[in-house]
Amino acid sequence: MSQTFIDLHILQTVPPSNINRDDTGSPKTATYGGVRRARVSSQAWKRATRVAFDDYLDRNELGVRTKRVPELIAEAIETRAPYLGQQARELAAETTRQIGMKVDVPKKQTGHEPAPEVGYLVFLSRRQIENLAQAAIEAADSDDVGKALKAAKVKELADRDHSVDIALFGRMVADQADINVDAAAQVAHAISVHPVETEFDYFTAVDDRNTEEETGAGMIGTVEFNSSTLYRYATVNVGRLRETLGDTLATRRAAEAFVSAFVRSMPTGKQNTFANRTLPEAVVVQVRESQPINLVGAFEHPVRELGVVGRIKAASDALRDEAREIERAYGECPIAAWVTRVGDDTAGLDDLGQNVALSTLVTDVGDLVAARLDQS
Incomplete structure (x- = not known):
């Protein structure tokens, strides 16, 4: 056609x-x-x-574009599993790494602890954030969190359930071109x-x-x-x-x-x-x-x-x-x-x-x- x-x-x-x-x-x-x-x-x-x-x-049909990917995932983890406490940040950072993104912590600024960031803006749908958070929660009790996250195929979770704005305007991930989305x-x-x-x-x-x-x-x-x-x-x-x-x-x-x-x-x-x-x-x-x-x-x-x-x-x-x-x-x-x-x-x-x-x-x-x- x-x-x-x-x-x-x-x-x-x-x-x-x-x-x-x-x-x-x-x-x-x-x-x-x-x-x-x-x-x-x-x-x-x-x-x-x-x-x-x-x-x-609806906001659930839309995404978020930010460098603070670990922070977004951590917030979703804390909402779903508040009992994980500080571990939520560690799980979020490791989840981001398993997607293939390098995680850095900016220099400390006066008055607050800086949130971990990736080196560029990344577009993620809200469903992708929720799916990644759930995978992190399920991997929390594993002896090897990184291995458990890899087995959960978190990279694939970041490349499905795209939001409307990602579909329209595309997504470029510098470190992982295979999860880019054509606009x-x-x-x-x-x-x-x-x-x-x-x-x-x-x-x-x-x-x-x-x-x-x-x-x-x-x-x-x-x-x-x-x-x-x-x-x-x-x-x-x-x-x-x-x-x-x-x-x-x-x-x-x-x-x-x-x-x-x-x-x-x-x-x-x-x-x-x-x-x-x-x-x-x-x-x-x-x-x-x-x-x-x-x-x-x-x-x-x-x-x-x-x-x-x-x-x-x-x-x-x-x-x-x-x-x-x-x-x-x-x-x-x-x-x-x-x-x-x-x-x-x-x-x-x-x-x-x-x-x-x-x-x-x-x-x-x-x-x-x-x-x-x-x-x-």
Whole structure:
């Protein structure tokens, strides 16, 4: 059977903001089409999407990404077998080693004993943590704990019962490549459809306790920002998602959660300063069976306002025209498509799919995913 790819194309205007900054504090940018564009990294939006999963999925369906793997396992051991006391930490550390990860104890910090860590961030599902903790408890009375854990195949326990976020975003374990998980979702760096210039907000703050002696500002500084209309793109390989999760219903739920969370999420950089949270003006979802297709070429020529025609209308029309040209030139027609949009400026996108509310779009995508998986 043909593969199934869910392509998401989003146009979203963000007011003055700095939602994703570089090491100097400046908003991230990229050169595309010969001009400087605002950019939001894929990592930033994947993180925002993963955090938003809490609104759509039970926490037991999600994972934890941390260096403190032994601490996570120890907490699960203590919950299940409190009588083990301090031995829980030792069991957790040995369990982590038996998976194949090197365990180190960071230098002691003032005020508390540092928790053992592995040398990199590791993604584990909550079910994997619980399974590893149970294996450690059962090995606790053994004369050779390491041998008992090896016999329990703890490495295999860490490579099954994957969570939705692991299945979508993948997992890389530097020391043990054989338990890596290929990501089912790919997320592009969001870029503005138009040129941008970084601006500077010069601000002052008054010292509330020193208004008589100090007539000037108690603090001055600058914050860099820009404003932009972003093109955002992501795609989900449904077959790979099903392969990792092993269940059609779980795959449907994961696909629906990803669409909802990716559309509605926003990276949190400088939100208290700019209150920049918005929702997209337009969402186009196309389901394909040959390959995913990023339509960023629509904006290789930067969008520029012309009289009363603003960026959103120009960007919507450019996106529609690019999709049509792809279909004409390559015969790459989606097998299904939906549009969720706001206002008259985005009306041109109705040519690409059925105009529906986001809730209907998500349900329809889920129905299609389930139907295609049932046919395979």
